[in-house]
Amino acid sequence: MSEVRTLKVALLGCGNVGAQVARILIDDAEALAARSGARLELSGIAVRTIDAPRDVELPRELFTTDADTLVKDADLVIELMGGIEPARSLILTAIQNGACVVTGNKALLAQDGPTLYEEADKAGVQLSYEAAVAGAIPILRPIRDSLSGDRITRVLGIVNGTTNFILDQMDTTGAQFADALAEAQRLGYAEADPTADVEGHDAAAKAAILASLSFHTRFSLDDVYCEGITKVSAADIASAKEAGFVIKLLAIAEKIDSSDNGSGISVRVHPTLLPREHPLAAVRGAFNAVFIEAENAGELMFYGQGAGGTPTASAVLGDLVSAARRLVLGGPGRTETTTGHVPALAIDASTTSYYIGLDVADQAGVLARIAHIFAENGVSIEIMRQTIHRDSGSNVASAELKIVTHRASEAALAATVEAVKGLDVINSVTSVLRVEGV
């Protein structure tokens, strides 16, 4: 090409990821121009404090506190400020001005994605957000484009590196949650206030985004059942390990066709047992992975780094180059279809297998009584294993009972556990954990 167009790129936010995006835009300008067919000129970086300390040294004249003016003069806007406002308003301004937007803001998308997608559709611009889920791993584009001729039936994702690191530590070293969390904080994998990670809120936002794309229907955070990992004990991990499982915090979106609970999509985040031979079980440390089951494609897995400035910047720049190509070559930017219109199901309507640990009195007939309660509530037992503990005098003390069920509804399981608790022979219910991949 003799004449190369220049596209102005406005960057909003210069944290961990933003600083790397700016660096690559400057350092790799030539390669990015060759790939996108246009010069991508970083026209400015909007920040709160111009002279704040940053990871990367960048030309001071690029910085501005006037995000609004910067956005209005841009062809492409990269939003990496995080949070709801002013990110939301700035993105809407960009869209209304005909700019394509790239964002990594999962909280905003999970809360208010539908409005943003609609505005982008109306304006005929692209709104891309590969960086919002599973960092560097290309997962949203494959779901949206590569699997567009298939039907996804289920998505299981390890989409939060902090919790995966903590659970992996607990699994490897036998540590308690609090100690593993402290280690994660020491190594920089967990923040000082780890709530958003350990309570599953971060994973829940990503689950809403994954579910929306996978099932062509817009789900928001309100549709996601969320349970974090703070109650997972070293004993849970040890007990799961002994039974051949590993515990992972999974973001799950799956299609449910049930005559009892209706048909729809169950979107949920909770600690989950996975058989050790499941591909997701091998995802260690702070890595992320998304496992997809589709009617025709079968099982697929996408694995890589889920966070970090440079890996996440790779996803941002992939979106940016793709958007620039579109601008150069023409053609509008409809980025997803939302014709599914399937309802989100409450957690009660989802079915999984369960692992239940019970501390019971070792009396004749106990197993039969427990099995009877399961049957009464329509929960089928797959495996039941009893370990008897005797005291030093070889007298009967108590027994440990481990049960893995077939798939059952959340409601049936809850009723079963309630009824079991009421038995006089039950000392305690030690674990109730969901199982996938069996």
Add this chain to the structure above:
Amino acid sequence: MSEVRTLKVALLGCGNVGAQVARILIDDAEALAARSGARLELSGIAVRTIDAPRDVELPRELFTTDADTLVKDADLVIELMGGIEPARSLILTAIQNGACVVTGNKALLAQDGPTLYEEADKAGVQLSYEAAVAGAIPILRPIRDSLSGDRITRVLGIVNGTTNFILDQMDTTGAQFADALAEAQRLGYAEADPTADVEGHDAAAKAAILASLSFHTRFSLDDVYCEGITKVSAADIASAKEAGFVIKLLAIAEKIDSSDNGSGISVRVHPTLLPREHPLAAVRGAFNAVFIEAENAGELMFYGQGAGGTPTASAVLGDLVSAARRLVLGGPGRTETTTGHVPALAIDASTTSYYIGLDVADQAGVLARIAHIFAENGVSIEIMRQTIHRDSGSNVASAELKIVTHRASEAALAATVEAVKGLDVINSVTSVLRVEGV
């Protein structure tokens, strides 16, 4: 939408994959229309023999032997005939008529891709071929789009299910190559004439395609060094296993910057040792996976089914829906950038680690003499392990020497092995295998 456009889809070929594509186009017409924004009407299926037996029952009136007429009247053409002609001419006719083309023909793309890509660019139509590499796994689109703002440095792929099945069998059961091949043939994983798979030709075609997209330069089959798995013995596998490795047939494309051999891309297919903890080592049976290393994204892996009618049909239909969206929404279809212009390097210029097994006389000074030869040839030894075999009378018989080197050039390694063979204390060189992932 009140008014929905209809796009005519011509299907060329009705084998394993084609029959599934036709079935899904008919059965899932409604969902495909919702996702692409147009009705996708299967206007005909070109075959050699109308009444040949097929996997799926399809309306007889769809079949025709006149591929040429069918193609000229189509908006979208799916080529699944395989082979070079008439596939090549039909694709060119489709492109010249302004139709978008979806193909899974790796042999044609590896041999004559550059011509086809250029013609498609000139005509402003899309030529998509996700199904050509790793079946159902979305790998080409992520490389082309998601990683377009990054620099890929290396691709390691298990892209042939037949050979992965055979090697996995050998690894699991200790079988010899011939027995594992027979088992693969019995189970339908290998064809009666397995040459294209076991000699690595199929993987080599895929390596050329992967290298072209990853390094923005067009590589053809002639640029690929290719070595199959027929010489891999049960002893090689056992010996690798003992040392903590698994043997996989890998398609490798990597960037090499060397002052000695020049800079460029090494594209090659050969049996390769991988540490058992490497993510690719866990890819069992006939599954495929592609492992990518990129400057910013770090390590990524894509895993799934590499073959089979239905999984591959999923990839074909993903391309079809994406192409249809483009036709509906407007905008041309440039599908890749080829501005890299980096040279393909001969196998001599590539560097890997090597595993070398030697049967040596157990004499004083043997290790030193061998180590000296390695040093002389600039090959650095990482691990050297000697196992001494004594005969029943406890007399010295021979020793087995296992060496893992640091990264060395193919040329230096060849010279080293030649020199070692010349030593009088060497009974035989039992294995020379490349190692990746260490």
